[in-house]
Every structure is written in structure tokens, then in C-alpha cells.
Amino acid sequence: MSGPAPSGAAATTLSLPPAAPAAPAPPARGLPWALWRRQLAAVVRLELRKSFLGRRALGLYLLALAPPVVLVLRALLPRAVSDPGNLGEATELMAGLYQGFILRVVIFLGCVAIFGNLIRREVLDRSLHFYFLTPMRRELLVLAKYLTGLVVSLALFGASTFASFFLAYLPHDGRLRSAFLLHGPGPGHLGAYLLVTALACAGYGAAFLTLGFFFRSPAIPALALFGWEAIHFLLPPVLKQLSVIHYLQALCPVPLSEGPFALLSDAPSRWVSICGLLALAAVLLTISTLRIRRMEVIYLDD
Amino acid sequence: MNRDAAVAGENGRDDRIVFDDVSKFYGEVLGVNRVRLSLPPGITGLVGPNGSGKTTLMNLMVGLLRPSRGTVRVLGMPTDRPEALFRRVGYATQYDAFPPGLTGYQLIESLLRVHGHDPRQAAAWTWQALERVGMVEAAGRKVAAYSKGMRQRVKLAQAIAHHPSVLVLDEPLNGLDPMARAELIALLRELAAAGLYVVVSSHILHEVDLISDQVVMLNGGYVVAEGDIVEVRDEMDEQHPAQVLIRCDRPELLAARAFEQDHVVEARMLADRSGLLLRTRDAASFYRMLNQVVIDQGLTVESVAPADADVEAVYQYLIDAPSGNGGNS
Numbered sequence: 001m002s003g004p005a006p007s008g009a010a011a012t013t014l015s016l017p018p019a020a021p022a023a024p025a026p027p028a029r030g031l032p033w034a035l036w037r038r039q040l041a042a043v044v045r046l047e048l049r050k051s052f053l054g055r056r057a058l059g060l061y062l063l064a065l066a067p068p069v070v071l072v073l074r075a076l077l078p079r080a081v082s083d084p085g086n087l088g089e090a091t092e093l094m095a096g097l098y099q100g101f102i103l104r105v106v107i108f109l110g111c112v113a114i115f116g117n118l119i120r121r122e123v124l125d126r127s128l129h130f131y132f133l134t135p136m137r138r139e140l141l142v143l144a145k146y147l148t149g150l151v152v153s154l155a156l157f158g159a160s161t162f163a164s165f166f167l168a169y170l171p172h173d174g175r176l177r178s179a180f181l182l183h184g185p186g187p188g189h190l191g192a193y194l195l196v197t198a199l200a201c202a203g204y205g206a207a208f209l210t211l212g213f214f215f216r217s218p219a220i221p222a223l224a225l226f227g228w229e230a231i232h233f234l235l236p237p238v239l240k241q242l243s244v245i246h247y248l249q250a251l252c253p254v255p256l257s258e259g260p261f262a263l264l265s266d267a268p269s270r271w272v273s274i275c276g277l278l279a280l281a282a283v284l285l286t287i288s289t290l291r292i293r294r295m296e297v298i299y300l301d302d
Numbered sequence: 303m304n305r306d307a308a309v310a311g312e313n314g315r316d317d318r319i320v321f322d323d324v325s326k327f328y329g330e331v332l333g334v335n336r337v338r339l340s341l342p343p344g345i346t347g348l349v350g351p352n353g354s355g356k357t358t359l360m361n362l363m364v365g366l367l368r369p370s371r372g373t374v375r376v377l378g379m380p381t382d383r384p385e386a387l388f389r390r391v392g393y394a395t396q397y398d399a400f401p402p403g404l405t406g407y408q409l410i411e412s413l414l415r416v417h418g419h420d421p422r423q424a425a426a427w428t429w430q431a432l433e434r435v436g437m438v439e440a441a442g443r444k445v446a447a448y449s450k451g452m453r454q455r456v457k458l459a460q461a462i463a464h465h466p467s468v469l470v471l472d473e474p475l476n477g478l479d480p481m482a483r484a485e486l487i488a489l490l491r492e493l494a495a496a497g498l499y500v501v502v503s504s505h506i507l508h509e510v511d512l513i514s515d516q517v518v519m520l521n522g523g524y525v526v527a528e529g530d531i532v533e534v535r536d537e538m539d540e541q542h543p544a545q546v547l548i549r550c551d552r553p554e555l556l557a558a559r560a561f562e563q564d565h566v567v568e569a570r571m572l573a574d575r576s577g578l579l580l581r582t583r584d585a586a587s588f589y590r591m592l593n594q595v596v597i598d599q600g601l602t603v604e605s606v607a608p609a610d611a612d613v614e615a616v617y618q619y620l621i622d623a624p625s626g627n628g629g630n631s
Contacts, residue, residue: 035418042415046401049412054403126399129366130409130460133395134416135388297366298328 039136043144044151047118063110064156067102071167081171087180091189094168095254098193102164103200103248107157108226111204114153116218118145118209119292129297139289146209146285153201161197165190185253192253195274199251203244203277206284213291233258237265244280247273316378318342319363319468319499324372326358332523333358337372339518339528341501345494347510348503350520356503357396359520360470363501364393376468377499388417392466394457396473396503400445406432406456407441410463417464431463432456434489436482450477458486468499475509487513543567544585548592549577549604559595563587577604 074080083089122128131141169177169186180186211221232243240246249255250267251274268276319341326333334355348356361367362374365381374381381387400409410431414424432438435455440448445456454477461469471490475483490513494500504510510517519527549572550556556578557569565584572579582588595601 038418038420039416042412042418046412046416049408050401050403056402125402126397127401129395129397130401130413131416132366132384133364133388133393134413135385135418136416137385294368296368297361 036137036140039134039140040144040147043131043136043141044148047145047148048151060110060113060152060156063106063113064160067097067106067160068163068167070097070101071164071170075167075170084171084173085176087169087172087176090169090172091254094165094189094193095252095256097164097168098161098196099249099252099256102157102161103196103252104229104245106160107153107197107200108204108222108229110153110157111149111201112208112218112222115146115149115205115208116212116222118149118212120212120216120218132297138292138295142209142285142288142292146205146288149205149209150201153205154198157197157201158194161193162190165193189253192251196248196251199274199277200244200248202281203248206281206288207244210284210288210291213288213295240265241268244277247277319377319501320373320375321359321362322373322375324362324369324374326362326367327370333367334362334520334523337525339525341499341518342516343494343497343499344515345490345500345502345513347514347517348501348520349510349517350505350526352505353522354505354520355523356505356520357472358523359518360393360395360472360501360503363470364388364391366393388466389464390466391468391470392461392464393470394454394461394472394474396476398450398453400453400456402446403444405442405444406437406448406452406459409445409456410460413460414463419464427463427465431459434462435459436485451479451482454478455482462493466498468501469493470501472503473505474502475504475506483509543581543583546580546582546585546588546606547577548580548606551602551604552599553578555599556592556595556601559591559599560588563591 081089119128122131132138166181169181181190207225208218208222212218215221229243229245232240232245235243247268251270255267319339321337321339324337325335332355337359348359350356358367362369363376363381365374365384365387368382376387376391379387379390404412407428411424411428414427415421417424419427429438429441432441435458437452437455437459440452445453448456454474458471458474461471469490474486474490478486490500490502494515502510502513516530517528518525548556553571553575557571557580560566560569560578560580560582563582565587566580566582568581570579571577580588589606592601592603592606596603
């Protein structure tokens with residue numbers, strides 16, 4: 001709680017206060033950017049406070065902690081590393097862990113939980129109307145919710161990726177490790193992983209936010225999308241282009257073999273992947289804004 | 303000019319809340335049908351049994367629902383433009399749910415920030431609203447730990463915090479203790495006296511009767527009566543005679559005098575001949591006549607009591623009337 005309490009803090013009776021100044025109104029001409037910025041910041045602040053500082057966020061924290069915990073356990077195991085002088089082993093381990101677990105499981109499920117519930121959870125909690133009863137454009141509410149999701153997912157999974165990267169190299173020779181991480185390809189690899197993490201959060205986040213408008217439970221579409229992403233290596237090249245993971249993998253610094261049954265296709269270029277994922281997020285957000293503009297508040301047991 | 307034409311003519315007015323031939327269907331289910339209303343400033347009571355369409359009407363008024371047919375305009379504003387509407391409208395819903403993890407202060411202050419107010423203004427108005435509903439001491443406690451009455455108060459504080467011109471309150475007296483009810487009623491009167499449009503719903507007619515300047519009675523999604531509360535009362539008096547039970551020493555004398563009055567519809571002697579059950583269209587005139595009989599004839603009256611539950615009975619009469627969906631004042 002903040003702000004000074006009034007002098008009559010013990011007041012228990014209802015009374016009419018003096019006339020109030022007018023509420024902030026948009027400018028007569030042009031777009032009210034300053035007002036929108038204040039409203040956007042207010043929603044992000046409120047969402048962070050009510051959704052991600054409570055008990056509900058515990059599962060997300062555990063999910064984000066899982067990869068670093070695995071790598072810490074590996075570092076503690078005696079003879080977990082066959083050759084401490086071989087950093088290639090750590091690089092391959094990180095590539096496998098990132099593409100097989102962090103990207104496909106941790107970030108994917110995390111985005112389901114964060115973005116899929118931004119609107120849906122409010123409907124289930126019967127609290128969405130509090131936002132709808134404010135003089136804020138509903139499109140702005142979608143954008144604010146999405147930004148909140150991005151802040152949270154980037155903070156959690158960016159930190160998880162960052163920690164995992166360093167922990168993967170922890171059991172190896174210190175001198176070689178420093179050379180790799182400070183002067184070798186290490187920073188480039190780390191930057192690429194963080195970029196993929198950011199784009200994954202943006203792409204999957206927009207997808208699950210949008211699906212939250214169309215499905216009562218995000219679990220069903222999430223499962224379908226999870227299946228689609230999981231078998232993407234078996235898909236013919238044309239269908240591969242319809243999976244998010246296809247573009248994300250193309251940005252990863254270390255390519256991985258997808259097994260003997262994989263259907264090969266040309267990886268998209270770096271810029272096609274980045275622009276494509278951002279464009280996908282923009283399209284999905286546009287769909288969400290159109291949807292929320294016509295949304296009615298009818299809670300499930302009304 | 304009939305009422306429908308009058309409402310249609312008022313659709314563009316910016317000093318009324320106007321429902322112009324509004325219907326709302328939830329799939330096959332009727333919410334409200336063919337509603338034509340023009341609500342003036344002051345306190346308007348929406349009354350009707352559960353499921354009669356009160357909440358639907360209120361949600362239509364604030365744009366949480368979109369009409370299947372017709373238009374709603376609040377002070378000239380369409381209800382699908384929240385960015386304009388909610389600068390002037392405050393709504394306390396009947397939903398007893400709140401964003402999780404927030405204190406009463408945080409809830410209201412955060413929502414004022416979402417309105418676009420700067421932190422200092424939001425803090426000042428939050429304390430002002432909390433003070434108005436007597437919740438300053440509980441401001442730092444989590445809303446989830448509030449009693450039902452406190453949650454009602456904090457909802458009201460949220461609705462009035464931004465100083466709206468139109469205040470819509472869905473069942474605001476639910477869960478309040480008698481003292482809090484009296485305080486809330488006084489506040490609503492104060493707000494109405496200051497020129498606000500206050501729309502209050504209740505399924506208890508007596509509550510609305512206490513508060514309202516005008517009433518809208520709903521049943522089954524239809525408006526069954528609406529207008530100035532005195533007019534509605536007059537109509538009720540006209541169409542639904544009041545029943546009065548009088549215990550006295552000479553009921554036959556009273557019956558004879560009663561039948562001389564035009565407004566007396568029926569007088570029945572009680573089985574034990576200890577009094578009369580009398581039906582009148584003008585209870586006030588009857589009581590004057592009774593006093594006169596006592597003075598002139600020395601009638602000894604043991605007790606006089608309304609034999610029906612006053613407004614409740616009238617309400618029952620209105621919603622049970624075969625032509626109820628077309629009735630109005």
C-alpha cells in the first residue's frame with residue numbers, strides 16, 4: 001500500500017467529498033499517446049503484481065529452474081564429464097538440452113501457462129470486467145497483457161537459458177572455459193540462444209494469448225500445437241514452414257541431427273526466421289485485438 | 303405521444319440513459335426483450351425476481367454486453383466505446399470476485415492508474431473513495447480476507463472513485479448490515495441530489511421503494527412497469543386494492559360506513575365477528591374514514607393492520623398479471 005492516508009483515517013460513515021477535478025481526457029486532436037502509455041504501464045504493473053508475484057507463479061519458477069538444476073546435478077556428479085578439456089562436449093550438451101528440453105518443453109509449457117491464462121484466467125476468476133470498466137481501449141489491454149507476458153517469460157526463461165549456458169561449461173577446464181566464454185564463440189552462442197528464447201516467447205506467447213480467446217481451456221490447443229511441433233522433423237518441407245520450431249531451430253548456433261527418419265529441408269535464412277516470427281506474432285495480436293473489441297463479459301456459470 | 307415514440311425521440315439526447323427497442327438473447331435464451339426506457343437523473347430502481355433481466359439490462363448499459371437488437375446510449379454516448387463511456391460511468395457489478403492478491407487500496411489505486419491518472423491523483427482519489435464507504439481502516443488488508451459487506455463497500459468505492467456522472471449498482475445492498483445499508487442509502491441519495499444518475503437493482507422491492515425516485519419493474523426479460531415511483535404506486539392503488547384487517551367491537555357498523563365509499567371494493571366479516579377484512583383502492587381515504595367513525599360513532603378499534611405485504615404484494619401482482627409484459631405506468 002502506498003500514498004498518504006487521509007487525516008480522517010478512522011472514518012466509518014459515508015459522506016460526499018468535495019467536487020473533484022475532471023478525469024484525464026484524451027487530447028481533442030491527434031492520438032493520446034501519453035494517456036495510452038500511462039494506461040499500458042498501469043496494466044503491466046497491476047498484472048505483474050497480481051499474477052506473477054503470487055502462489056500461482058510457483059510452477060513457472062520451478063519450470064524455469066529445471067534446466068539449471070539438471071546441469072548443477074551434472075556438475076556435481078563425479079566423472080560426469082569424460083574429458084574436461086573437450087569443450088565441444090559441453091557445446092553439444094547445451095545444444096541438445098536447449099533444443100530438446102528448454103525450447104520444446106520449458107519455454108513452450110511456460111508460454112502456455114503465462115500467455116494462455118492472461119485472458120482465460122481472468123474469465124475463470126470472474127475479474128476481467130474490472131478492466132472492461134475502465135476508459136481504456138480494449139486493444140490496448142491486449143497489448144498490455146502481451147507485454148506483461150513477454151516481460152515475465154523473458155525474465156524467467158532468459159535467466160534460465162543464461163544460467164544453463166554457463167552451467168553446461170562449469171565442469172570443464174577453467175582456462176579453456178574462460179577463453180571460450182570470453183574470447184571465443186561463447187558470447188555469440190549465448191546471444192543466439194537468448195535471441196531464440198526471446199523469439200520463442202514472442203511467437204508462442206502470441207499464439208497462446210490468441211488461443212485463449214477461442215478456447216475455454218488452453219490445454220487442448222496447446223497439446224495439438226505441441227504434437228505438431230514435436231513431429232515437425234517428419235513433415236514434408238512445405239508443412240515444416242508452418243511450424244514455429246522450424247524457424248527457431250534455424251537460429252540456434254549449433255545444428256542438431258534430427259535422426260534417421262527426418263525429412264530434410266533447407267533451413268530458412270536468419271532474417272526470414274526473425275521477421276517471420278515477428279510477423280506471426282503481429283498477425284496473432286491483431287486477431288486478438290479484433291476479438292476483444294467485440295468480447296462480452298459472460299462468465300461461465302452466469 | 304406514446305411512450306415508444308417518446309423513447310425513440312430521446313435516443314439522441316445527452317441527458318438521459320436511453321434503451322431504444324433493446325433485446326438481448328443468449329443463444330436461444332431471452333435476456334431482455336423489446337426494452338424501451340429513458341432514464342432521467344436521480345435514483346432509478348431496477349426491480350424484479352432473480353433471472354428477470356436486471357443484470358442483463360445493467361450490463362447492456364455499460365457495454366459489457368452488446369444488444370442483439372436496438373441501441374443503448376448513455377448520456378448520448380454509445381456503449382461500445384469504453385474509452386469515452388467509463389470517464390463518466392461507474393459500475394459495481396454483482397460478481398463477488400476480485401483480482402487476486404490485492405488489498406482494497408491496491409485494487410482501487412491500480413484501477414485509477416488504468417484510467418490514466420497519475421500516481422498522486424490516483425492515491426488521493428483512492429483514499430477519498432475508501433473514506434466515502436468507510437473502508438479506510440481495512441484498506442491495507444487483502445480483499446480476499448474481507449467480509450461480504452466489506453467486499454460490497456470496496457466494489458462501491460471502485461465504482462465511485464473516478465467521480466462518475468452515472469453510477470450503476472447491481473444489488474449493492476446485498477450482504478450489508480442494517481447500519482451499512484442505511485449509510486449506503488444516504489450516500490446514494492446524496493449522490494442523486496448532486497445530479498448523478500444512479501441506477502440500482504434489487505430483487506427486494508422494499509429496498510428499491512426506499513431508495514428510488516423512479517422504478518423499472520422487470521419480469522421474464524420484459525419491463526412490466528416503469529415510471530415515477532409515485533405514479534407506479536398510484537397505478538398499484540388503482541389496480542391492486544390494498545387489504546386492511548381491522549379488529550373492532552362493531553364490525554357491522556364499520557362495514558356499513560365502508561360501503562358508502564367509492565374506493566372500497568370489498569368488506570368481509572371475520573368468522574368470529576371480531577372484525578373486518580376490507581379491500582380498498584385508496585387506503586389513505588379509508589383510514590380517514592375510519593378515524594371519523596371512531597370519533598362520530600365511538601367505535602372501539604383493537605387493531606388495524608395491512609393484510610398484505612404492501613409493496614411486495616403489489617410486485618407479485620404486477621409480475622403475475624396476464625398482460626404483464628405490456629403493462630406500464
